[in-house]
Amino acid sequence: MENSGSLEQTLQDGNILRQLNALIVAHLRHNNLSQAAGVVASATMTPLNVEVPPNRLLELVAKGLAAENNGTLRGVSSSVLLPSSYGSITTSRTASIDFSVTHVKGSSKILPKHESKQLSEHKSVVRCARFSSDGMFFATGGADMSIKLFEVPKVKQMLSGDTQSRPLIRSFYDHAEPINDLDFHPRSSILISSAKDKCIKFFDFSKTTAKRAIKVFQDTHNVRSIALHPSGDFLLAGTDHPIPHLYDVNTHQCFLPSNFPDNGVNGAINQVRYSSTGSLYVTASKDGAIRLFDGVSSKCVRSISGAHGKSEVTSVLFTRDQRFVLSSGKDSTVKLWEVASGIIVKEYIGAKRVKLRSQAIFNDTEEFVISIDEANNEVVTWDARTTEKVAKWPSNHNGAPRWIEHSPVEPVFVTCGTDRSVRFWKESV
Template sequence: MENSNSEQTVQDGKLYRHLNSLIVAHLRHNNLIQAASSVASATMTPLNVEAPPNRLLELLSKGLAAEKDDVSRGTSSSPFHDLGGSLPLPRPSATVIDFSSLPDLKGPSKSFPKHETRHLSEHKNVARCARFSPDGRFVATGSADTSIKLFEVSKIKQMLLPDAKDGPVRSVVKTYYDHIQPVNDLDFHPQGTILVSGAKDQSIKFFDISKANAKRSYRVIQDTHNVRSVSFHPSGNFLLAGTDHAIPHLYDINTFQCYLSANVPDVNPNGAINQVRYSCTGSMYVTASKDGAIRLWDGITANCVRSITAAHGTVEATSAIFTKDQRFVLSCGKDSTIKLWEVGSGRLVKQYLGAMHTQLRCQAIFNETEEFILSIDELNNEIVIWDAMTTEKVAKWPSNHVGAPRWLEHSPVESAFISCGTDRSIRFWKETT
């Protein structure tokens, strides 16, 4: 009996040491160095312990999935069995590219698969923004005509079948009319059936897409500025708003209380925020500003932890998004450059050239595997694609819009994307089989 207890103690000790190592590595990979150092010191764990990025999240995701299976069979007694439904953790099988592993790669680039495109619908004015739901089932578009259109992706695909007739497809689930000025950005709640919009009328509106007949919002946040960008925290409990104000507005969506960071030493008072986006775990968020800067913020303290000033020279930074592993940020600016930055050091890792964008609030986006980057060439009215690793331009396609597209948004789960045009039209692009 004593041997059994002793062996169990040894096994428990190994498990605790492994867990502590994963915690330290997780904090370090997410650039929470002070927290990692504190945990390492308190648990006598080496600060430079090796572990794959997001390994702790992968194990937690698998554990929650297994626990969910147990609950469905009635075998779990855990009081936390609902937790898995509220944690949008990365899928363990998701591909993650380490852009720092081969910084000088000059080998052959990959070929971007051919896509077919269809005209989905038209707004009554410029189509300004789009967003897919996290599961890829829905996509929504917002317009200068103040409306929001919601599409069901499965119905769009039916219209792409070989025997489908050309012309606008009838895949609009519903259209919402509740803003009084142009819609700037959209986002879906991570778990629920909620769509949120930000608009020039200084409001943020919440729509329940599960309500068949609802055409107006059920909740409204009245901000003090033009709301240029919105992004849900992965928990769904908080919402970021990038506005004409230089500091991001953080809202608790249960109380609607607004929080502002007190640590913003170098923010330009005239640096309105073009885009704000959370990382996949919510440990950080990034802003792209009109003053040309990319700023990284701590997702817990809301402190600005790094400013990449003049990231796009003296012109606007128009978009910024995290990679899946949260180690890099992809930004786009009106200097006609797309840049990949290392979060931990702020250094420029890669640059993607060859597409002109100087006028519109242009987006640079990854495809669903992060192997390619897509953006817009305003001068030639083309969609341009680069190999994300080699930085080589591998494709350029006519946009089929009258005038350059204003916005691109890629599905998070499949090889498909949306383009929104100044010609009011919305087009769906899908890989050909």
């Protein structure tokens, strides 16, 4: 007969196992892997409709890995002081919004007034920007072939009147042609860039004197867009070629989707983005299509042709729960699509975009959609659920901004544009 100590341990282990099974089933279900969820639920006698917050399993695994490593980060030199929270999972200010509700009662929310401050200038057009997943850093890339890295806490110090604060902490010069896109490694102090020189480059920003890349992938085409898998082990590249390239970060091996629809498609990829767990990725193409791919098999699982009429699709972005994709096109519309059905569920209109390859983005709580109005040189905001336009502010750029990027964790964003400037936006006090 078991003693009370071993019996208690057995019961505790059983409870943990049941919780783990529930997390696995919910994770598969939330990622639209219904068949796999059903198999696991049946094998483990777990209710298929078990209620678990989206991405809870991913968050717990990330925290466990961080604890196992005593909170340290791979690739970060101990001689360099980086914020201790870099690479951690940050809880959003609100839960994800259920965009499947088509008839929304009540008035639209109002985004608080924001003010902007010019931080820096490139020597030419600023073409892209990206925040790190914890919101501690953002980087900008320019047609001058340079990359600038800013530390957000130092930006705030400067805006609060600290004249000694220097938010621009690194500059990198290692591309031969204009920068197209940027991304941050989810755990290490690595910044990744892509450019017209057909190169993808990895920079270690923990080293204060480093100006050159520590790793280079040479593609066969102009690399227009990049996105790292949430694990940091795989990298997507959208190029002038219509098929996205998938790189193994560790081995440099390149893969192509096995069932890409061969129907005369010849449009370059404007943007490629992973979902929050990496179970899906999406591309926005110059041929006007949005294409969804399985993040494991790289098979194209859905193609939405003519998503923005005859206009090219300039940006795509998953909601946190991976159920919807937000797209922007040169037809001056922003649209929200349901992943499972490929049906449009929301449309945001009233901001002209026909020239620049500009983005439409969510704010950090996904309550608002933000984009650019080229004609009026304004930053425009819609209530994400009601689709009502709720704010428009002068961009303060000399000419419409080319790019807009929001922090994933707090109410701040950056704009950058053809006037070479980088502006930081925050809520007015």
